[in-house]
Amino acid sequence: MADVDKDKLFAGSIPRFYDMWLVPLIFEPYAADLVGRLDVTSLSRVLEIAAGTGVVTRALAATLPETVDIVATDLNQAMLDHALVVGTKRPVDWRHADAMRLPFEDDSFDAVVCQFGAMFFPEKSKAFAEARRVLRQGGVFIFSVWDHIAENEFADVVTTALAAVFPEDPPRFLARTPHGYHDRQVIERDLARAGFSEPPRFDTVAARSHATSFRLPAIAYCQGTPLRNEIETRDASRLDEATEVAAASIAGRFGTGAVDGKIQAHVVIAVK
Template identity: 80%
Template sequence: MANVDDDKRFAGSIPRLYDTCLVPLIFEPYAADLVSRLQVSPSSSVLEIAAGTGVVTRTLAAELPETVAIVATDLNQAMLDHAMAVGTRRPVDWRQVDAMHLPFDDESFDAVVCQFGAMFFPDRSKAFAQARRVLRPGGVFMFSVWDEIAENEFADVVTSAVAAMFPEDPPRFLARTPHGYYDRQVIEQDVEQGGFSMPPQFHTVAARSRATSPRIPAVAYCEGTPLRNEIETRDASRLEEATEVAAAAIAARFGTGAVDGKIQAHVVIAVK
């Protein structure tokens, strides 16, 4: 039986593996895409929620004018600790914050951005209402979510391979949470219920996920995400086996050398 609280538990070695394996595998191209869509004035302030290990934060700090103030937040202190240890090219205000209860005044920011965090919010319309509350009039809320798992090949292969190890209680974290919030109508309804009066813009962005070997995505997903928590809950002694099974499944489909799989996400832009 799934424990949804474990879906949000990024602790232990997960932050390091997440940043070193998963970030270059799937997150970096979307960080660049997200920041390229953000248009702010030199005097603007930007809030990032669910910053994780800081891939978008680093891109914001590198690409936006140095006069733009950046506040980066996440629920998980372990993820923030890793992000701060990696650092940014200029100062960023890092804070542990729950996106459901943003501790900022009304109309404090010109933009709120969130890459692949909305799927983890227990009440998305409430979180979206918080984002809207802290935006100034005309401000933009921009967030990305993964498309369904069938459109994300490595994640799909890993999920099927690991499920076969535990047929009576298959781990479904990847399908349930990262790839479980993709329906456009549902997302648009949540944005509307969050108080945004204009329909959001919706962009579907396909990209490629590349690694030098099948083991890299296997480690990334099995050991660098909360899928690890599900595997270890079933049998902690089988984590390495699960990683090897996932690597073999990726190799069977994509080859034993460098691998290249499709990834796909939605970028949603709402204006206050």
Template identity: 70%
Template sequence: MSSPDADKAFTGSIPRLYEEYLVPMIFEPYAVDLVNRIVSRPLTRVLEIAAGTGVVTRNLASALPESVSIVATDLNQAMLDMASKVGTRYPVEWRQADAMQLPFEDSMFDAVVCQFGVMFFPDKPKAFSEMRRVLRPGGVLIFNVWDRIEENEFAHNVAAALAALFPNDPPRFMARTPHGYHDLATITRDLEAGGFRSSPHISTVAARSRATSARIPAIAYCQGTPLRGEIEARDKSRLSEATDAAEEAIVRQFGPGPVDGKIQAHIITIER
């Protein structure tokens, strides 16, 4: 009941819920981390891939001088529309683009940045090859990926709750895609297959995911990601029930009231 295309379907109300709930809860800390890792570099043009609703884009525009050109791309126009609506400190170029076939000339950018997008690419070596192609010699690619789902407590609780709710056909989007590309040896091999010859620098960074109640991560994951499509494909009428089950699972581990769970990701930096 799932497909690679369904895993990339950020449509309907998902962009709004993603921006409202997921961005402050799990994406903002790593956006700040990514930007802090490149702001000291000499930059003229920066390309962001899989920009989503623009949390990294906003941090780039806040940290970099206005003389730096930022192009922010995403496969999903609905996500870019939300990003553009939220806005940035200075104008950036929002552009729909497929990471498998970037619409840019060779050696155009000093840096390519991608936050939690690589996991969605169907052919990762091809995507890395495209990123390398548009980087100037000496330019840098920096991206992050989620560690395994067991290291990310809210996501793990939600997945377990849905597995209990749909025991004959558990929705596996979270483990399969967002948390499905965490093996560092595989990532290194894919970078090599994409043409990178230098060794990547890899950091594993833990952070905290906080919300005022368990309801927020339940809505965020069940209704603000393509997991929603997996739930509705099983039974469209059970989305609210699935959200309730996810909330109950989080309450069981973290208690009522504000919740505070571990999140963990790998940050990879490599020069062309």
């Protein structure tokens, strides 16, 4: 299986490591930001696509009035299974669904939200068109994508470190997929092709990624994302070695205690 085919493969221990290490490291600050952008006074039904292990879902359930129905979907059943185990503050309708073929009627949601999932859609415009189709007129599609990897320090350091471990075939998952869809003109073009006639709003949001140990970001990226699939495809026996090399690189740049690095993302808002 080619690397690009494995970019969407969140299986085995990845969902657990993802939720344990990566969610607090980089996702939680943006989850609160994304949910805070919703106008709760106009909502009765909200759809989340590419919900993963449910970090945004939990924020939605904790923040939105109980009168607002929440439907959370993901293509990867293993991620949904983990989200169900973690649970939410109040009931959520969990669905196994492909963002490019949503199993919902037209004009059935007031808002569609998606945190860091759009980069994984094989056909962005098709997924965006589906989001638009299920939105009611005047409804809002809010999603976030990571900025260029150079603006996200831990991911950049890990990617550079692994190139030294596998110099003939460097693992490029982080640069290729999570940080590979950041060009505003491309995103605006894809939304226009999906039928969004008004130009979207872009907000670039910088934050800080904190970890109590320099090892945690290395474990999070190397073992809690599909980067693990890339490493194990090259040599499964070297996963621990690759993680240690990444950790050493983080320590070399940020120190051997608690570490703090820049993260940056675009939040995109499109109205039907």
